[in-house]
Amino acid sequence: GNFELGIYHSQGNSYLGFTKDTKGAHREEAVKLLDWARQHSKDFLLTTKTLLPDQWQHDMDSRKAPMEWLHRYFGNQTHLLCPWWTTTTFFDSFTGFPHTDPDHQPSFLFNFGAPCHLVLHDYNIKVHLDHLDIAIFNTNTVRHSTQAADNDNTERWAFSAFFRSGIYAEKGPSQLGEQLLGTVLDPNITTTRVRGANK
Incomplete structure (x- = not known):
């Protein structure tokens, strides 16, 4: 199965807000996991970023302005996000x-546990990912899937992290209720988690 955390922007601009899994019945646990993903991403990507092609470094740096735009809607709740992504999907299976x-x-x-193959179909290649490996690529243009590196491994867990195009383009939603902003997280969770996110 999989679940999505963070802020989501639908393709039709009909929704901008925290995902159902983030604001659901288990939101306190979801916020803790989201905060962990944010910190893990920052720890690894701060080092990795300098090794990336100039264009990708520029693309990542250019997300600062859209994040400031997002802050106007959600205030300090945006501190739960990594500077380079708005949404994460956690999963324990493969996308065949x-x-x-x-x-x-x-x-x-970000791959964890069992190794897997990241298949880049347009190039007819398989990239082997071990535990703790990170794959960085253009998911919007390169057709891709994942499969087990070993036929005995039917499960693995990982999370993908991405920056929604609608947020990058600063497209306001056609429906954004004030009630949503007030009910995503209760004040105690918001205050506690944002302080931790600023470390």
Whole structure:
């Protein structure tokens, strides 16, 4: 299965807000996991970023302004996000079908546990990912999927992290209720988590 955390922007601009999994019945646990993903991403990407092509470094740096735009809607709750992504999907399985994602490039795939193959179908290659490996690539143009590196491994867990294109383009939603902003997180969770997120 999989679940999505962070702020989501639908392709039709009909929704901008925290995902259902973030604001659901288990939101306190979800916020803790989101905060962990934010910190893990920052720890690894701060080092990795300097090794990336100039264009990708520029693309990542250019997300600062859209994040400030997002802050106008959600205030300090945006501190739960990494500077380079707005949404994360956690999963314990493989995506066996080729697909692209409508997100701003590049996106990030953090692999844990069992190794897997990241299949880049347009190039007819498989990239082997071990435990703690990170794959950074243009998920919006390159058709990709994942599969087990070993047939005995039917499960693995990982999370992908991406920056929604609608947020990058600073497209306001056609429906954004004030009630949503007040009910995403209760004040105690918001205050506690944002302080931790600023460390």
